[in-house]
Amino acid sequence: MRVRKLTFAALAVVAGLSLTACQDGEDDLGQVAPSSASSASSASGGSGSGGTDQDGGKDSAGKGSGGQGTAAGTGSSENGKVGKCRTDDLNITASDSTIGGDTEGTVAVEFKNGGGRDCVLSGYAGVDLKTSAGSLSAERTGEKATPMTLKDGESVYFGINYPLNKSGGSGVRITALVVTPPDETKSFSLEWPGAATLPATDGSGSQVKVGPMGSAGQGEG
Numbered sequence: 025m026r027v028r029k030l031t032f033a034a035l036a037v038v039a040g041l042s043l044t045a046c047q048d049g050e051d052d053l054g055q056v057a058p059s060s061a062s063s064a065s066s067a068s069g070g071s072g073s074g075g076t077d078q079d080g081g082k083d084s085a086g087k088g089s090g091g092q093g094t095a096a097g098t099g100s101s102e103n104g105k106v107g108k109c110r111t112d113d114l115n116i117t118a119s120d121s122t123i124g125g126d127t128e129g130t131v132a133v134e135f136k137n138g139g140g141r142d143c144v145l146s147g148y149a150g151v152d153l154k155t156s157a158g159s160l161s162a163e164r165t166g167e168k169a170t171p172m173t174l175k176d177g178e179s180v181y182f183g184i185n186y187p188l189n190k191s192g193g194s195g196v197r198i199t200a201l202v203v204t205p206p207d208e209t210k211s212f213s214l215e216w217p218g219a220a221t222l223p224a225t226d227g228s229g230s231q232v233k234v235g236p237m238g239s240a241g242q243g244e245g
Contacts, residue, residue, distance in 0.1 A: 107144065127188070129188050133203060143173070149203055153232060164234060165185075182237050183235045183240030186218065196224055198218070200215065201213070
């Protein structure tokens with residue numbers, strides 16, 4: 025009987041130790057699980073951060089690309105377009121360019137571009153002389169007119185030819201010169217720099233002729 029009691033007691037001790045060991049193992053496993061979850065959470069968080077950076081990169085690239093494209097397109101369109109020369113953009117002057125011995129008088133009209141941008145001139149300017157007998161419109165010479173780009177600050181000249189009054193009479197007195205740039209409706213009035221009078225005519229045609237843009241140079245007839 026004593027032997028059996030000792031055996032049962034021994035078994036009870038062993039069983040108690042086994043249960044304790046099992047509980048310790050479960051506690052150890054329980055401590056490992058949170059660590060694994062933390063690692064998984066960190067991995068998930070890293071992936072989320074990468075996605076945010078990627079989205080931000082897309083937004084930044086999209087805005088930059090779109091903004092640059094729009095600006096470049098607008099700038100290119102504006103810089104590539106050259107408009108016509110407006111009356112208000114031009115400094116208009118006239119000078120007597122008649123050379124001694126000429127059978128006709130010549131006035132050179134200067135268009136200087138002061139508009140701050142390049143502009144296009146094409147064709148003939150309108151020219152009218154105000155006289156004591158009324159307004160007299162100049163006729164075109166018929167020379168070919170070539171379109172040109174007038175750079176900002178540069179000048180172009182055209183000539184006005186008229187008959188000299190050698191009749192000995194008083195003739196027709198010229199009071200003013202009125203010039204209208206090509207393709208414009210706004211005119212510019214200035215003092216006539218040529219001979220004071222034109223010979224009187226029967227009114228069968230204009231005595232005054234105007235050449236196209238570039239048909240005269242400074243001081244040339």
